[in-house]
Amino acid sequence: MLDDAARAALSTLAIEVRAVPAASYLVREGQPPRRCAFLLEGYSYRQKFAVDGGRALVSLQVPGDFIDLSNLFLDESDHDVQTLTYCVVADIAHADLRALVTEHPAINSGFWVIGLIEASTTREWLLNVGRRDARARLAHLLCEITTRTEAVDGRDDTYTLPMTQEQLGDALGLTAVHVNRVLKGLERDGLIARRKREVTIVDIPLLRRAADFNDRYLHLDARASA
Amino acid sequence: MLDDAARAALSTLAIEVRAVPAASYLVREGQPPRRCAFLLEGYSYRQKFAVDGGRALVSLQVPGDFIDLSNLFLDESDHDVQTLTYCVVADIAHADLRALVTEHPAINSGFWVIGLIEASTTREWLLNVGRRDARARLAHLLCEITTRTEAVDGRDDTYTLPMTQEQLGDALGLTAVHVNRVLKGLERDGLIARRKREVTIVDIPLLRRAADFNDRYLHLDARASA
DNA sequence: CGCCCGTTTGAAATAATTCAACACCGGTGG
DNA sequence: CCACCGGTGTTGAATTATTTCAAACGGGCG
Numbered sequence: 001m002l003d004d005a006a007r008a009a010l011s012t013l014a015i016e017v018r019a020v021p022a023a024s025y026l027v028r029e030g031q032p033p034r035r036c037a038f039l040l041e042g043y044s045y046r047q048k049f050a051v052d053g054g055r056a057l058v059s060l061q062v063p064g065d066f067i068d069l070s071n072l073f074l075d076e077s078d079h080d081v082q083t084l085t086y087c088v089v090a091d092i093a094h095a096d097l098r099a100l101v102t103e104h105p106a107i108n109s110g111f112w113v114i115g116l117i118e119a120s121t122t123r124e125w126l127l128n129v130g131r132r133d134a135r136a137r138l139a140h141l142l143c144e145i146t147t148r149t150e151a152v153d154g155r156d157d158t159y160t161l162p163m164t165q166e167q168l169g170d171a172l173g174l175t176a177v178h179v180n181r182v183l184k185g186l187e188r189d190g191l192i193a194r195r196k197r198e199v200t201i202v203d204i205p206l207l208r209r210a211a212d213f214n215d216r217y218l219h220l221d222a223r224a225s226a
Numbered sequence: 227m228l229d230d231a232a233r234a235a236l237s238t239l240a241i242e243v244r245a246v247p248a249a250s251y252l253v254r255e256g257q258p259p260r261r262c263a264f265l266l267e268g269y270s271y272r273q274k275f276a277v278d279g280g281r282a283l284v285s286l287q288v289p290g291d292f293i294d295l296s297n298l299f300l301d302e303s304d305h306d307v308q309t310l311t312y313c314v315v316a317d318i319a320h321a322d323l324r325a326l327v328t329e330h331p332a333i334n335s336g337f338w339v340i341g342l343i344e345a346s347t348t349r350e351w352l353l354n355v356g357r358r359d360a361r362a363r364l365a366h367l368l369c370e371i372t373t374r375t376e377a378v379d380g381r382d383d384t385y386t387l388p389m390t391q392e393q394l395g396d397a398l399g400l401t402a403v404h405v406n407r408v409l410k411g412l413e414r415d416g417l418i419a420r421r422k423r424e425v426t427i428v429d430i431p432l433l434r435r436a437a438d439f440n441d442r443y444l445h446l447d448a449r450a451s452a
Numbered sequence: 453c454g455c456c457c458g459t460t461t462g463a464a465a466t467a468a469t470t471c472a473a474c475a476c477c478g479g480t481g482g
Numbered sequence: 483c484c485a486c487c488g489g490t491g492t493t494g495a496a497t498t499a500t501t502t503c504a505a506a507c508g509g510g511c512g
Contacts, residue, residue, distance in 0.1 A: 048349060051438045054357035058349040070345070073338040078346045078443045098331075105328040112299040115338075119296070119345045120304045123274060123284040126348060129356045130399030131280035134500075164458060173356030175501055180460060196509090212277045217304045360468070390490065404468055406492060422477090 009100055010107065015090040020083050027068050027081035035091040037067035042087030043162045047170070048079045057171035059122060060084075062148050069115055072097055084162045117219045124217040129173040132212060134182045137172045139211035142192065146201060147215050157201040186210075232330040239326070241316040246309050253294050253307040261317040263293035268313030269388045273396070274305045283397035285348060286310075288374050295341055298323055310388045343445045350443040355399040358438060360408045363398045365437035368418065372427060373441050383427040412436075 017040065020026065026037055026044060039061050046059045058079065061067060067081050072094055101108045121144075128140050146157055161168075165183070166176040174182075186192045191207045193200040201207055243266065246252065252263055252270060265287050272285045284305065287293060293307050298320055327334045347370075354366050372383055387394075391409070392402040400408075412418045417433045419426040427433055 046349070048353045050353060050357050050362075054353075056349075056353040056356045058352045070342045073335050074342050074346075074445060074448055076442075076445070078445070079349060098335075101334070102331040105324075108327065108334065109299050109324075112338075112341075115341060115345070116296045116300050119341070119348060120300075122345060122348045122352060123272070123305060126284045126352050126355060127274045127276060127280075127282040129352060130282045130396075131276050166458075170356075176459085177461090177502080178500060181500095184460085216302070219300060219302070219304070222300055392490080401469055402491085403470080403493090407468095410492085 005104065009104060013092060013096060013100070015092050017088060017090050020087045020089060022083055022085050022087075024083050025080055026083060026087075026089065027071070027077050027079075029077055029080050031077060033068075033071060034094050036069060036072055036094065036097055038090045038092065039063055039065050039067055040088040040090055043084040044081055044087060045084055045167070045171070046079050046081050055170045056173070057167060058125070059118065060145070060148075060171070065118075066114060069111060084167070113219070113222050117223055120217045120219060125171075134172070134174055134178055135185060136211055137174070138168070138179065138182050139186065139191065139207050140213050141168065141171060142199065142201065143208055143211045143213040143215075144218075147218065147220075157204060159199060161197050161199045232332050235326055235330060236333065239318060239322060241318050243314060243316050246313045246315060248309055248311050248313075250309050251306060252309060252313075252315065253297065253303050253305075255303055255306050257303060259294075259297060260320050262295060262298055262320065262323055264316040264318065265289055265291050265293055266314040266316055269310040270307055270313060271310055271393070271397070272305050272307050281396045282399070283393060284351065285344065286371070286374075286397070291344075292340060295337060310393070339445070339448050343449055346443045346445060351397075360398070360400055360404055361411060362437055363400070364394070364405065364408050365412065365417065365433050366439050367394065367397060368425065368427065369434055369437045369439040369441075370444075373444060373446075383430065384424065386424045 015038075016035075020042075022042075027033070029048075041063050044061045044067065045057045046061075048056050048058055050056075061081075067089065068077065071077060101111060128137050132140065145161075146159070149159060150157075163171070164176075165179045168174075169176045169179045172179065183192075183194070186207075187194055191201075191203050191210060193202050207213075241264075242261075246268075248268075253259070255274075267289050270287045270293065271283045272287075274282050274284055276282075287307075293315065294303065297303060327337060354363050358366065371387075372385070375385060376383075389397070390402075391405045394400075395402045395405045398405065409418075409420070412433075413420055417427075417429050417436060419428050433439075
């Protein structure tokens with residue numbers, strides 16, 4: 001819980017808001033900026049590459065997520081962050097954040113919580129890619145997206161998928177072609193419906209079961225306090 | 227860099243050392259202790275389960291790693307930590323650690339760095355499992371183990387593999403059977419040699435190339451300061 | 453209008469799994 | 483001291499999930 005002083009400090013933070021087009025880089029591997037970006041609107045993702053050109057999306061960010069808290073403490077980024085859609089981000093100077101963190105223990109641990117939840121999510125993705133078949137993997141990702149976006153803005157279960165099938169594949173360790181087939185399978189079985197890029201979760205319980213989805217790893221309650 | 231006061235604080239920390247047999251739990255999913263464990267000796271790993279019984283090892287810990295820094299800020303663990311071998315761990319009370327972190331910004335950011343490196347490592351594992359074939363995956367894990375253990379105690383390239391082939395499989399998203407075959411393949415091609423559980427890296431450059439291994443993700447330099 | 457990116461579909465190829473049997477080894481108890 | 487035991491490693495053959503390659507389609511955009 002934040003005390004009043006902490007709240008005040010947060011609200012007087014000097015931030016610079018900027019709009020960013022889709023598919024542009026917010027962070028590049030190896031390059032460290034002097035500011036942290038906070039996602040206000042839109043979606044972005046972290047990615048890493050293998051030498052053979054293989055790509056892995058290793059996490060998604062939705063509005064309310066920090067883009068690169070890691071750059072505050074590490075001076076070389078180990079991955080890229082790229083926007084998925086048009087985004088609005090708030091930049092905060094490293095110096096300000098550092099000051100904030102040392103002066104307000106509550107904010108410090110709040111940031112810790114944010115970082116730890118992200119780590120937890122990456123672990124769940126590792127389980128997903130390593131130990132679930134394509135159908136469950138895809139279903140799991142769909143469940144995560146709905147859960148995380150509705151936690152932000154009480155959305156219903158229809159949303160336009162912000163990702164291409166190729167990107168979905170890279171997030172799941174699958175081929176775009178296979179993603180397509182699995183997507184159709186889920187549709188055929190009445191778990192989801194699609195119209196162009198728009199996806200509707202038709203049967204949430206069924207999808208969750210198919211996905212082996214349990215939202216514990218998202219630490220929704222802990223996140224609320226930040 | 228730590229100042230003298232921080233060093234002093236660290237050295238007067240009340241720690242309780244205990245020995246733990248192999249294959250015992252250090253942390254259980256859902257259960258939060260009031261202390262953080264630091265690994266002094268031995269190896270341990272984090273694991274998560276899918277409902278169908280599938281297991282994923284999501285990280286390894288070597289001497290010098292924190293077992294559960296996450297429990298300091300999150301009150302419910304989202305995974306287990308289990309010892310791989312006989313271990314010696316140091317327990318530190320949460321209260322002490324919290325005080326340390328709020329009083330010494332340098333220690334705070336040191337802990338951040340540790341957490342962030344671990345997150346980076348998990349992302350690399352995700353790339354490994356999602357986008358590399360079995361041979362590269364296994365080679366990559368072998369490279370990581372050598373690199374991390376030699377960073378601790380300037381070891382040479384022979385070491386007894388602390389893991390069963392089943393555990394290797396769970397760390398790589400593969401079957402134990404397949405791990406066995408791939409291991410033999412690496413041996414046949416002269417990249418490694420084996421005698422019982424003992425593994426020798428015969429040709430490091432070749433293994434690294436086969437693994438697509440680049441140690442940047444381990445942030446070895448940043449780690450040194452902690 | 454035409455182009456390009458993303459999607460859809462099929463057929464063939466392949467990596468990895470599954471199942472099953474057997475060998476090995478260290479440890480335990482008779 | 484030997485026999486047995488369970489866990490681990492090894493091997494082969496059959497099966498399956500996923501990839502690869504290739505071609506065609508569709509729609510949004512300049």
